[in-house]
Amino acid sequence: MIDPVILQQGSDWRAQAEVFEEIFFVFLALGTLVGTIVVAYTLWNVYKYRDDGDRSDEEFDAPVVGELPTGQGGPKAKKLFLSFGLSAIVVISLVVYAYGLLLYVEQGPDTGDEGNIEITVEGYQYGWAYEYPNGHTERGELIVPADHRINLNITSRDVWHNFGSSRLRIKSDAIPGEYSQTWFSVSSETVREQGGNATYLVQCFELCGPGHSAMKGQITVLPQDEWEEWYANTGNGSASASIRGSGVAAPSGVSA
Incomplete structure (x- = not known):
């Protein structure tokens, strides 16, 4: 968790408005980056695996409804668990980051009542x-x-x-x-x-x-x-x- 103390170095502690603006910017920037990567990867797969009429049914490894594509360590399994792992890292990092900042907003900077x-x-x-x-x-x-x-x-x-x-x-x-x-x-x-x-x-x-x-x-x-x-x-x-x-x-x- 982000220690709220890092947000208040001496008299340079930050106002609520600045904290919320930072949270908005981080979520906007990261959301735009992740969205761009996902859309680009999807379009690349659409192009790569398009049906051009040259592929036979025997070469097509179709997914089975209700079955997790583990593939005994095959390429589908690696892609699945890699995407799950990256998503978990991103989400958990955002939760920890935002919670630390919101905790600071909730408690306020520790000024020792001097100047409050x-x-x-x-x-x-x-x-x-x-x-x-x-x-x-x-x-x-x-x-x-x-x-x-x-x-x-x-x-x-x-x-x-x-x-x-x-x-x-x-x-x-x-x-x-x-x-x-x-x-x-x-x-x-x-x-x-x-x-x-x-x-x-x-x-x-x-x-x-x-x-x-x-x-x-x-x-x-x-x-x-x-x-x-x-x-x-x-x-x-x-x-x-x-x-x-x-x-x-x-x-x-x-x-x-």
Whole structure:
């Protein structure tokens, strides 16, 4: 199995979106390669064993229905078991590879809680409310810093919802009286590429009533210094005191 530790070297651990994109690319590339080989081999056999009218019935070694073509080590047996063996190797390798990456996505990177930010997400008909460690609440827009793991505790105040952002590859149930967890991270490079702040659409992926299609929000990712300035002006106390009181490690640059 792939050890999730190899995915998080120091501060270079990877976001969920990057992991899912890699899995998609690997499966697409390998599927295309295997498909090309299988189709090419099939067409070659169609041409090689075509009926050109010159072969007698005595020379034709036809398969027998219900009988495994072992052939006492003959060519048919070798081809059969070779194809089975190669298929097993490919499938098992893909399962081990994908399971290791998905385990990393499920558990998240081990950052030792340093720089992690805990935010409570509450769904309601028909919108989203976000509560920060200092008690400040935002509606509709979740504002977070780049280069930090953002932990989301998701619940609902009325009916079942589902909090998700397709571009960030996150999706988690919002159930009344219960909390589900997910996380995401956006790099500062991505923020710079999007002109100084990165925005991501938030949607509800659970049919929750007549206003379901309008239940949208936004995640805005700011550079760390800009987010610290914004966060320091929220809530009733200072950002550092609020984070310290919540038991969440303060992001670097915010003294605790």
